[in-house]
Amino acid sequence: MSLQQIPSGAAAIAVNELHVDYHGVTALDGVNLTIEERRICGLIGVNGSGKSTLFKSLMGLVQPTRGSVRLFGLDSVQSRKLNLVTYVPQSEDVDWTFPVCVRDVVMMGRYGRLGPMRRARRQDREAVDHALDRVGLADLQHRQIGELSGGQRKRAFVARGIAQDAALMLLDEPFAGVDKSSEGALVALFRDLRDEGRTILVSTHDLAGIPQLCDEAVLLHRHVLAHGTPGSVLTNDNLARAFGPLPAAAGTAALEETPDGLA
Ligand SMILES: Nc1ncnc2c1ncn2[C@@H]1O[C@H](COP(=O)(O)OP(=O)(O)OP(=O)(O)O)[C@@H](O)[C@H]1O
Numbered sequence: 001m002s003l004q005q006i007p008s009g010a011a012a013i014a015v016n017e018l019h020v021d022y023h024g025v026t027a028l029d030g031v032n033l034t035i036e037e038r039r040i041c042g043l044i045g046v047n048g049s050g051k052s053t054l055f056k057s058l059m060g061l062v063q064p065t066r067g068s069v070r071l072f073g074l075d076s077v078q079s080r081k082l083n084l085v086t087y088v089p090q091s092e093d094v095d096w097t098f099p100v101c102v103r104d105v106v107m108m109g110r111y112g113r114l115g116p117m118r119r120a121r122r123q124d125r126e127a128v129d130h131a132l133d134r135v136g137l138a139d140l141q142h143r144q145i146g147e148l149s150g151g152q153r154k155r156a157f158v159a160r161g162i163a164q165d166a167a168l169m170l171l172d173e174p175f176a177g178v179d180k181s182s183e184g185a186l187v188a189l190f191r192d193l194r195d196e197g198r199t200i201l202v203s204t205h206d207l208a209g210i211p212q213l214c215d216e217a218v219l220l221h222r223h224v225l226a227h228g229t230p231g232s233v234l235t236n237d238n239l240a241r242a243f244g245p246l247p248a249a250a251g252t253a254a255l256e257e258t259p260d261g262l263a
Pocket residue numbers: 022023025026027045046047048049050051052053054
């Protein structure tokens with residue numbers, strides 16, 4: 001299924017009363033969240049607030065104790081089968097010593113679309129070439145993935161999602177370990193992907209960067225504390241509830257001086 005063929009009418013993400021426990025540790029406790037198509041939504045919260053668990057729940061990688069997840073009106077198995085969703089995990093969750101080159105990683109985005117012989121066809125190779133060009137990694141495509149810088153690694157995984165033509169991109173801390181100029185290039189890329197019709201949920205600790213990047217923001221603390229425009233979410237009151245009391249003159253103005261945020 002291509003971007004043009006996604007089921008219409010349903011929200012890109014619809015989470016209803018989602019609870020996730022890990023052997024007695026409650027990671028998510030009654031999350032309700034709707035994100036419409038063609039939006040960039042920033043996901044923020046302290047370490048341990050459940051951001052990665054929410055991503056994994058959307059991908060069907062962890063089993064909820066209760067509640068439901070729908071992507072474009074479909075459950076996570078169906079939405080993955082139709083190649084609608086891609087996930088860029090946190091760097092810690094990736095084995096960077098794995099003997100694959102950048103091109104191999106991007107080609108993984110085509111696996112769900114390969115023909116009956118499971119061999120890459122011309123359209124698969126062209127999709128990979130196009131994705132590598134878009135993220136500026138064509139020259140490095142034969143490098144082992146672990147030989148790339150932090151920003152290049154993230155771009156390789158984003159390219160995998162572009163090659164897949166995923167309508168929904170789940171990006172877990174894509175700016176961690178990325179220098180400022182690479183971060184600017186990623187922000188511009190994410191906005192272009194949104195303008196093409198994709199939906200992006202992106203977790204970040206860079207609170208000061210959210211108004212420039214995101215159409216909306218979600219403040220998570222095992223459940224949704226606030227959801228709305230960046231301005232309505234990034235208030236001193238909300239941030240104090242999520243992160244604890246802030247220093248005097250806090251809020252987004254102060255966060256601009258500490259761009260890595262509070263977490
Ligand atoms: N596999 C696991 N087994 C047990 N507990 C887990 C597991 N994964 C996460 N947790 C716990 O669930 C809670 C939420 O973790 P999660 O990684 O989803 O938060 P997070 O907001 O993504 O944190 P961070 O910003 O540090 O990545 C934490 O208390 C964490 O310790």
